Amino acid sequence: MNNPESGRILIVDDDPIIIRILASALNYYDVLMFAKTGTEALKMIEQHEFDVVLLDATLPDQDGFEVCRKLQGKHMASDPRVIFITGRTDVDDETRALNAGAVDFIKKPVRVEIVQARVRTHLSLKLATDRLRRQSQVDGLTGVANRLEFETALKREWQTARRLQSPVSLVFFDIDFFKKLNDSQGHRMGDQHLKTVAKLLATAAKRGNDLIARYGGEEFVLLLPGAPLTWASSVAENLLAELKDMKLPHGESPYGVVTMSAGVATKIPVDEHYELLVEHADQALYQAKNARRNMVAKYQD
Incomplete structure (x- = not known):
């Protein structure tokens, strides 16, 4: 041959x-x-x-x-x-x-x-x-990792970080007013926006162990092993700005375009309870969505 x-x-x-x-x-x-x-x-x-x-x-x-x-x-x-x-x-x-x-x-x-x-x-x-x-x-719609793969990767990276005593950062993203977008533009256009957002978020997973995954519905999560809170927050801020600059129309949003909110949390593992990091990032996302949306909120211990 x-x-x-x-x-x-x-x-x-x-x-x-x-x-x-x-x-x-x-x-x-x-x-x-x-x-x-x-x-x-x-x-x-x-x-x-x-x-x-x-x-x-x-x-x-x-x-x-x-x-x-x-x-x-x-x-x-x-x-x-x-x-x-x-x-x-x-x-x-x-x-x-x-x-x-x-x-x-x-x-x-x-x-x-x-x-x-x-x-x-x-x-x-x-x-x-x-x-x-x-x-x-893989998530069948967006082509990024699915929730199961994210949880597998998080467990693996959490164990490594615990051994090295290095930080693990999570960023939760949620597309703002997504239900209204689906209602006004239709589910087909909503699916297209999900694909566009996933493609944008994937650009932030630059290192070998970084991972972007669809967590469910219009929610995505970015895993950044070794990243401190300031770095993860900066990555999230840049992604929100890039999405807004894309000017994807959304007539039911006060911003007039598709935007997303983000919640960031960072921990240096001391035990096996990685679930706490997920909970903290989710709480930060909740804060962002209950404020003005289209913003990044950081979980503070």
């Missing part, structure tokens, strides 16, 4: 001859890397995303079964499929590999056509699973 195929493959083996054979057999995938020890492999998997890991059972520093178990315990977003390729042919070894989390077990000496077929099969299954998972994480 001359054209690269979608797929990120990691080969883990301390035998340079096996690495060359496997690399040659799989050189049509767009990412192909290798490691010679279990420690090196685990470090690479933390730094890069892989779809399939070809793993030898016998490595210089630790056996492949232990590497596989550690890999399963990491619960990474890429969730690579592990295929053992090993000279150990005992049935107990195959059982150990599958119990450790591997999806397949190929015995040496390597047959290139078998490796190619097994990798292609497991890669296809993995990519299909990834597509289904992405669909389950």
Whole structure:
């Protein structure tokens, strides 16, 4: 094959001859890397995303079964499929590999056509699973993350921030007078405004762990791990100004255009109760909507 195929493959083996054979057999995938020890492999998997890991059972520093178990315990977003390729042919070894989390077990000496077929099969299954998972994480109307994905991300970032003792900021956004907009312009135009607002808000999720999600109805939430209150508030102020400058008509609003209100809260986690941050941001949003709307309110402890 001359054209690269979608797929990120990691080969883990301390035998340079096996690495060359496997690399040659799989050189049509767009990412192909290798490691010679279990420690090196685990470090690479933390730094890069892989779809399939070809793993030898016998490595210089630790056996492949232990590497596989550690890999399963990491619960990474890429969730690579592990295929053992090993000279150990005992049935107990195959059982150990599958119990450790591997999806397949190929015995040496390597047959290139078998490796190619097994990798292609497991890669296809993995990519299909990834597509289904992405669909389950996305709001069908706006294309941003849905509430479930937001809550999953918040739990993850809260745990990280608790370990690092760094802040986590949330910004809740609510489109002002949205029911009146739907009543006057129709639900089709209301849906279009939701898409426009979501697209605007997505521009603020600039860093890898930032997340914009539709929380429900006309309400969105922006997760900003590591951001202090002043920064999160500034981001919210800029977004409100940008939306107003877009001059989307809204005859039932006192502003004459589509606007939104925002509530901001920030906490440095000291326990597992991330729900309090959501509650505080929601309270701040309530303050903004009960004031003059089209404004940012900050929760103050």
